[in-house]
Every structure is written in C-alpha cells, then in structure tokens.
Amino acid sequence: MKNARIELKLKTAVEHSVPDVLDNILSQCEEQKGVVIPMPQAKKKNKWKSLIAVAAALALMAGGAAAYAQHQAYHKVDCIIGLDVNPSIEMKINQSEKVLAVTALNEDAEIVLAGMDFKGIDLDVAVNALIGSMLNKGYISELANSILISVENEDGEQGSQLQQRLAEEINSLLQASSITAAVLSQTIRADTELQTLAETYGISLGKASLIQKIMAENELLNLEDLVGLSINALNLLASAQNTELKNVASIGTASDKAYIGEEAAKQIAFTDAGVAEMEVSGLEIELDLDDGQLVYEIEFHGSGAEYEYELDAQTGTILKAEKELKHSKEDKSPGQLISAAQAKAIALNHAGVSAETARDMEIELDDDDDDDMAVYEIAFKCGDSEYQYKIDAETGEIIDLELDDDDDD
Known part of the structure; x- marks a missing residue:
C-alpha cells in the first residue's frame, strides 16, 4: 500500500510540472503542411539495355567504316x-x-x-x-x-x-x-x-x-x-x-598490204633508169623513213652507172633519183659540143616536162669537171618537184640526175 501511494504522488507531480504542448505542435504542423519536399526514389539501372545500345552503335560505326573502305577500294585505280x-x-x-x-x-x-x-x-x-x-x-x-x-x-x-x-x-x-x-x-x-x-x-x-x-x-x-x-x-x-x-x-607480223612492196619498187626504179633487171648488180632495197613518210631506198649498178632512188612506199612516186656515170680519159674522144638548147631539150624530155611548165631554169656549161669532161649542169622546177641534171656536153648523155619532191602535204 505504501508503495502504491508513493507512485500516485509522483505521477501527479510530473503531470503538473511538464506543460501540455501537443495542441500547439499540431497547429504548427497544420500551418506548414502545404510545403512538400519530394524525395526521389532511386531506380534500379538496367545494365543489359546499356550494353545493347553500345553494341549497336559500334556495329553501325563498323558497318559505315566497312562501306567507306569498300567504296574507296572500288574507286581506286589499280x-x-x-x-x-x-x-x-x-x-x-x-x-x-x-x-x-x-x-x-x-x-x-x-x-x-x-x-x-x-x-x-x-x-x-x-x-x-x-x-x-x-x-x-x-x-x-x-x-x-x-x-x-x-x-x-x-x-x-x-x-x-x-x-x-x-x-x-x-x-x-x-x-x-x-x-x-x-x-x-x-x-x-x-x-x-x-x-x-x-x-x-x-x-x-x-x-x-x-x-x-x-x-x-x-x-x-x-x-x-x-x-x-x-x-x-x-x-x-x-x-x-x-x-x-x-x-x-x-x-604476228605487221601488214605491208598498204604499200607497193620491194618488188614493185625496184621495177619502177629499173624502168626509170632504162636498165634491164638482168643487167643490174649490187641491188640494195630498204624501207626507211624520210620527212615523216615511209619510203623505199634503192641502190644499184647497171649499164656502167650507179643509181640511187627514193620512192614513196605507198604510191610508188619517185621522190629522188640520182645517176652517176664515170668516164675515164681513155674512153673519151674529143668532139663537137652540143648546144645549151639541145642539153635543155634532153633534160626536159627525160623529165617529161614541157618548156612551158618548167620554171626557174638554170643552165651552165662546166668544162672543169673532175673527169676532165665538159658538162652541162641544168636545174629547173615543175610543180612541187626540183630537177638537177648533168649532161655530157659532147655526147648528150645524162650522167647524173637528182629529183627532189618538196611536197610535204
């Protein structure tokens, strides 16, 4: 009993000594309840989604690089x-x-x-x-x-x-x-x-x-x-x-069918020289190049003279012709000289040129020839060709001829 009374007295003392502030606290909380501070909740991260995204980006980059490399390789000159x-x-x-x-x-x-x-x-x-x-x-x-x-x-x-x-x-x-x-x-x-x-x-x-x-x-x-x-x-x-x-x-072999050929070329030269093939010796024929065109160069001996020809390899046109006839003093006998007019006629007739079409005619008598021979030197032009003749002033024989075709077209 005694203890029970003591506890009752203590309770009454505490109640009177501690103020009742519950109502005051509640009222203050009511006034501030409009201000709310949200507290974000931590979300769990999905690691697999991140890895897949990275892998996709890398694959896209690799594919682009491969396509670029392929494009570059295709357009590279090999x-x-x-x-x-x-x-x-x-x-x-x-x-x-x-x-x-x-x-x-x-x-x-x-x-x-x-x-x-x-x-x-x-x-x-x-x-x-x-x-x-x-x-x-x-x-x-x-x-x-x-x-x-x-x-x-x-x-x-x-x-x-x-x-x-x-x-x-x-x-x-x-x-x-x-x-x-x-x-x-x-x-x-x-x-x-x-x-x-x-x-x-x-x-x-x-x-x-x-x-x-x-x-x-x-x-x-x-x-x-x-x-x-x-x-x-x-x-x-x-x-x-x-x-x-x-x-x-x-x-294979290059075709020569657009050209006259060596056989035809030599026959043209023999005919122009007035020499039979059976009389010819020392024949040389070569396909060569002169002023940008293919030509046949032909050299031979016949009838006591040496001949040199140059022919257009395609047409057979005589571009150059030279004849050299050597006389010894023992073979010659002095005689009457032919006239300049006769020498001119011989040259024109051989060239197949008329006096009317010939131009720049030059005639000179040279009696100081190396072979102690009187020679008419005759030069003239016709068309695009230039002719130079040496004619024995005693016999009228053509001992040298040069024909130069100056047509470059």
Missing part, C-alpha cells in the same frame, strides 16, 4: 591500260577489273568511243567493245593490222600477267573477225622522261615508250618523223630494219 592503233585510248580499272574511266587521247579515239559508256563494266567486255568499234570504223583491217597494248601497274608481276592475257584475247578477237593480227604488248612505267615525251607530242605513254625503243636501236631516225606514224607503220619499219624491240612481246 591499273592503267593503253590501246594504240592510230586511235589512242586509255582505260583505268580497279582491283576487280571494273572499268572506272575510258579516255580518248586523240581525235580518232573520240570517233571510236562515240556513244559508248564503259563505266562499271568488266574489262573484258570493254576490250571486246573497243576492238569491235575499231574494226567497224576501219582502224583495224588487213591493210593495218597492228595494235599496241600497254599496261601500267605498280605490281610488276600482275601487270605482266594482264599484258599477256590481253594480248591473247585481242589476237583471238581479231582472228574471229578474219584479221591476221600483229599484236605488240608491253608493261610501262610513267617516268618523267616518258611523260614529257608523251605530253610534248600529244601521244600516249605506250606509243612514246615504243618510239623510245625503236630510236634506241636506230639513232638515224628522227623523233618528229616517228610520232606521226601509226602503230602498224612503226611495227613495219622496225621489222624491215630488223630492230629488236626490248621488252615488247609480239604476236
């Missing part, structure tokens, strides 16, 4: 191929042998390429089309059967293989068109000297390289004369002079 007949054509191909560009290097090539689009097609298809166009337009025929293939490739082995393959393919294409072809092929390097030569004369690198090789074997040939020749003419000239074309592969 090899340059030149085809020369008289038309000069340049083709650029990629590593897959797809044609990237075809360029005409001269007017004849523009005719060959007219209306044709080669971009993106296979090399073999393009070559077939080009050969067909050259055949149809008459640039390749039995009269001019030569073609030059030039391959420029940083990989020498690959370039050589392509050179050989194209040569065989083009030869087969021409045979299928009943053309007995002469196919020249080479690999080239576009060094400074070769590029300068090609740019200076407006020719392809391949043709410039071929001309370099021809001149290396014959220093007497003139560069300016060679650049204007077709590939068939260059091939024929090299063959006639037994020129070894280093590092140039050859299939």
